[in-house]
Amino acid sequence: MHLKILTLPGDGIGVEVTREAVRVLEAVCAKFGHTVKLTEGLLGGIAIHKTGEPMPPETARLALDADATLMGAVGLPEFDNVPPSQRPEKGLLGIRKTLGVFANLRPVRTYKALIDSSPLKNHLVEGTDLIIVRELNGGIYYGTPRGISGEGADERGTNTMTYTRSEIARVCRTAFNLARARRKKLTSVDKSNVLETSQLWRRVAVEVAAEFPDVELEHILVDNCAMQLVLNPRRFDVLVMENMFGDILSDEGAVLAGSIGMLPSASIGGKLPSGAWVGLYEPVHGSAPDIAGQNKANPLGAIGSVAAMLEYSFGLLKEAAAVNHAIEAVLDQGKVTADLKPKGKPLTTEQVGQAVCEAL
Numbered sequence: 207m208h209l210k211i212l213t214l215p216g217d218g219i220g221v222e223v224t225r226e227a228v229r230v231l232e233a234v235c236a237k238f239g240h241t242v243k244l245t246e247g248l249l250g251g252i253a254i255h256k257t258g259e260p261m262p263p264e265t266a267r268l269a270l271d272a273d274a275t276l277m278g279a280v281g282l283p284e285f286d287n288v289p290p291s292q293r294p295e296k297g298l299l300g301i302r303k304t305l306g307v308f309a310n311l312r313p314v315r316t317y318k319a320l321i322d323s324s325p326l327k328n329h330l331v332e333g334t335d336l337i338i339v340r341e342l343n344g345g346i347y348y349g350t351p352r353g354i355s356g357e358g359a360d361e362r363g364t365n366t367m368t369y370t371r372s373e374i375a376r377v378c379r380t381a382f383n384l385a386r387a388r389r390k391k392l393t394s395v396d397k398s399n400v401l402e403t404s405q406l407w408r409r410v411a412v413e414v415a416a417e418f419p420d421v422e423l424e425h426i427l428v429d430n431c432a433m434q435l436v437l438n439p440r441r442f443d444v445l446v447m448e449n450m451f452g453d454i455l456s457d458e459g460a461v462l463a464g465s466i467g468m469l470p471s472a473s474i475g476g477k478l479p480s481g482a483w484v485g486l487y488e489p490v491h492g493s494a495p496d497i498a499g500q501n502k503a504n505p506l507g508a509i510g511s512v513a514a515m516l517e518y519s520f521g522l523l524k525e526a527a528a529v530n531h532a533i534e535a536v537l538d539q540g541k542v543t544a545d546l547k548p549k550g551k552p553l554t555t556e557q558v559g560q561a562v563c564e565a566l
């Protein structure tokens with residue numbers, strides 16, 4: 207196969223982990239006889255510095271032209287106090303909108319070698335294998351009206367959570383399909399005891415369930431879900447939820463996996479101009495300014511995102527499995543970065559990337 211990939215390394219450790227992810231992508235393609243054409247684009251703080259915009263039009267053009275996009279992370283502390291519309295993170299929302307991705311898949315697995323890295327008791331996290339499906343294109347992050355108005359004691363901040371039936375149905379369908387290929391259990395997360403958007407969400411989830419009689423559907427309130435994820439994570443297979451709930455709960459998933467640096471993600475949605483399915487792949491973590499530029503970042507979330515890309519965008523299941531096995535082998539050998547608290551000296555970002563290539 208010929209793979210046309212756009213990379214958007216972004217800011218901070220995004221650059222460091224993307225470099226290793228690309229190295230692994232090239233290694234796995236060489237091993238299985240595929241060719242890769244890589245193009246690099248600008249997103250986030252670096253794009254603001256070079257073009258004045260967090261997502262320049264050229265980046266949108268490149269993303270629509272590629273078969274799939276591999277992203278690092280965006281965000282620079284120097285922009286912490288500027289309005290949201292001028293921050294690097296605006297680029298993130300921009301690329302997601304441009305590509306029309308609406309489902310963000312965040313697999314959370316507990317690796318045997320990492321069980322001691324989780325702050326939770328071993329018997330609780332052992333065997334965890336779940337996927338959080340987060341709606342990505344709607345909800346409170348995009349709803350209007352929004353803004354800050356008035357002044358003094360009456361100054362008011364406003365955001366709006368809104369969902370249409372079709373937005374809910376398409377992400378639920380994606381989650382049902384994933385569950386069908388796994389352990390056939392879907393948990394729909396909402397806050398239907400308080401929010402009207404959640405009441406509609408629950409109703410639509412039940413309607414879509416009729417198309418998937420082989421998948422068991424359960425509903426759970428988001429606050430209870432936050433508790434169950436740490437009390438009994440093994441009870442979950444696939445979870446589906448709106449944008450902000452998914453944003454928050456997927457970071458809780460990082461605790462189960464041992465480090466946020468371990469978590470890959472895949473954002474999928476409609477079709478590209480070429481007719482291929484859209485795919486945007488990135489680690490769950492941010493640009494980690496506290497460790498940026500120190501060759502300390504864990505690249506395994508970014509490398510796992512390459513595995514997700516091979517599987518979801520190209521249907522290369524053997525190749526994806528080879529990358530995941532190589533990650534597991536490196537963990538078993540204790541070749542890990544400092545965040546995973548190795549017994550010996552931690553490896554650098556680059557050494558872990560090299561170790562995954564060797565394991566491949």
Ligand code: NAD
Binds near residue numbers: 468491505
């Ligand atoms: P973060 O994920 O960057 O970091 C949180 C903590 O986890 C830090 O202590 C960091 O050192 C650690 N960490 C993160 N990734 C790691 C890795 N691969 N290896 C080892 N340790 C790792 O979250 P934050 O500190 O809340 O945000 C920093 C910046 O990143 C902000 O500007 C934020 O807006 C942005 N951000 C971007 C994305 C994205 O691009 N998708 C996601 C989240 C946050």
